[in-house]
Amino acid sequence: MKNIKWETLDRLRTSFEEFETQERYIYIPVINLAYYPAEPYRSNYYGIGLLEEGEITFYIDLTEYTIQGPAIIFADTTSIKRWDKTRRTYEMTTILFAEDFLQDKLVENNVLASFSDLSSLGGCVTQLNQEEFESFRAMFKVIDLHSNSSNSYYTEVIRGIVYSMVNEVAHLYEKYGNATKSLHKLALRFREAVGKYCKEHRSVQYYADYLHVHPKYLSQVISAETGLTASEWIQNQVVLEAKILLQDQTLSIGAITEILHFSDQSTFGKYFKKYSSITPSTYRHNL
CATH class of the missing domain: 2.60.120.280 (Regulatory protein AraC)
Known part of the structure; x- marks a missing residue:
């Protein structure tokens, strides 16, 4: 597997x-x-x-x-x-x-x-x-x-x-609807946008601009609806995308760094470890 x-x-x-x-x-x-x-x-x-x-x-x-x-x-x-x-x-x-x-x-x-x-x-x-x-x-x-x-x-x-x-x-x-509670329309649109664009954009400001709302208001809605701040939701989605990519052994960590639009491999490694507690190499090794 x-x-x-x-x-x-x-x-x-x-x-x-x-x-x-x-x-x-x-x-x-x-x-x-x-x-x-x-x-x-x-x-x-x-x-x-x-x-x-x-x-x-x-x-x-x-x-x-x-x-x-x-x-x-x-x-x-x-x-x-x-x-x-x-x-x-x-x-x-x-x-x-x-x-x-x-x-x-x-x-x-x-x-x-x-x-x-x-x-x-x-x-x-x-x-x-x-x-x-x-x-x-x-x-x-x-x-x-x-x-x-x-x-x-x-x-x-x-x-x-x-x-x-x-x-x-x-x-x-x-x-x-879904088995979970009905979500605020803004929360649904935010989650959909993050799923589409998190490889390129990781700032709350980008999604606030995309959704035509103030960043503070966006964060308040996301926090109330999901229990996570807008920033945490973005971070979690980026890490999830990174884990998917790390399962493909044909992709080097350098290539994954580029796919996720990090400036360099070191920055990607620090980001991944900060939000998942392990390095990309360790995650891949443990698969």
Whole structure:
């Protein structure tokens, strides 16, 4: 599991050989977090997981979610994911799929892109009532029944079910929002901006100017909404991006310094150590 910057369907397919896997999707009837990296990672696939029982803790970007079943979890390709592997008391059914798996239906309706814009957090986590839970369970049951099917149209059946799930998740997001409290619109816009631009810009002033607000007001809102100052949020996001890059052994620390727009390697090393307590080299060595 070392040296992983991006988690891919191709790599996971070798781990999930016992499950139903195709070129553009993997159906996992029973989740096993041992297959996933211990460190933060991005993925080249979308995921929908139905948490049937128990409790699970995970992170989408810098937001922590602790959710109890029944619940639905959606994660897209833009977010940084991390799972708490210490919890084992849960049951979850999952399907992972490439964006082009939905083909024309995705192009026609642009569901995933619209959904990502709505959430601004790279995913959605929503508690389900019994009726909603049964609806998702029925859809996963259809996928399960068509796993390894001799029906020549089974891929189209599964594609249709995934498309329906995406629409249902989008509806639930509009209905309930995320499992965490609703955030101030300014906080959402700030978090989205930091996710996009933190490699180039690390000052609160830049984001205040970008959002057309006073830096002091921005910091007050972010602190009230997240418990972190605007500066701390930026610092944490930069360190998270650095950790993702450090997992790619083909990138030298000097190259990472340039990607993150630090003036030199020493400055990057001091910044990383200040906010993560270890040096970039030590972090990479411990992977």
